[in-house]
Amino acid sequence: MQQQTIPIKRSMSAYLRLQTTGLLLLLAASLLLWSCTTAEKSNADESQSTTEVVKEIPVVAAPVQFDNFALTKTYTGTFEGGQQANIVAKITEIVETIPVEIGDKVIKGQVVAKLDRQGPSSRYHQAESAYKNAERTRDRMKALFDAGAVARQTLDDAQTAFEVASAEFEAARSLVDLISPIAGTVTAIHLNVGDVAAPGMSVVTVAEVKRMKIVFHAGESDLRFLQEGMRTEVYSELRPDLKRDGTLTQITKSADVTTRTFEAKALFDNTDDLWFRPGMFGIAQVVYTTPEPVIAIPKTAIVRDQGTNDVFLVEGNTVRRQSVQLGISSELLIEVRGVTRSDSIVxxxxxxxxxxxxxxxxxxxxxxxxxxSSSESAK
Structure with missing residues (x-):
């Protein structure tokens, strides 16, 4: 019996050792897994902490400025002659002749275009005949009056009839002989000989080009600072280096019914070579010194997005986006409404x-x- 029992005991002992070894291996694997999980969590926490540090973005901020400023407001306009006249047709007739060319200098009252005197709309020949007839009658009555053959009243009536006929003839002639109302330079010819001119159609443009003006339109909000007599700097985008000092001379008293803007004009002297020409687009910068302190910020602080103008207000270590309304500006600063004097902005x-x-x-x-550095970190 003992010989059979001893092998059984040995088998049990080996089984127990094997089971113990398995438990130890399982425990070791669990400890290894826990250690890896802890390490990964620690790494994740460190990564998250690093990410949070990167999100603190470096910026430059400054308090808003509250003071009187010499600011400018920029407008886009069109150049015209200091005096400019568009000579237009008053009747529908064929253009018979244009005795001037672009660049020609003309005097006040000079004929710059002639329409057909025999056309259906012209009363030139009828008025001319009436004028000549009235002139002959007056001369005859004067001779009879001097001879004592007619009364003074008869002569006066003939004189009056002559003056009426003369005025009607002059009016008829002005319809076909188009004259320049100013002295200047022919800057444009809008029709050719043989074209049909209609009432209101420009035929020739004459302008004074030594003295120029820029015509622009200002919004209703700008009227609070625009005043006649303000210094205005004028230039063209074609030659931004060529600037001329001008003066704001006119602001209309009523708004355009279509655009709801007010027309303004600034006069300036042209260059010696007459570089500025009527019809060109130009820029007018009206210089304005605020009579009262205003809030102004650097232009670099303005964020434009989908038609809105915003700034970032500094609040502790974060920022808040705030919409603002823009006013007049200088080269570096711009007036804003929507922030307070105590605000600090990015x-x-x-x-x-x-x-x-x-x-x-x-x-x-x-x-x-x-x-x-921030850009390199992001890479």
């Missing part, structure tokens, strides 16, 4: 942030370096 770095972004305030000298 002036550099606005393209890197959005509403609610966490920020770090730095000075302007360090901004470019910080921005470059």
């Amino acid at each position: 002036t550099m770095g606005t393209n890197q942030i959005e509403d609610g972004s966490k920020i770090t305030l730095i000075d302007a000298a360090r901004f470019s370096v910080a921005e470059s």
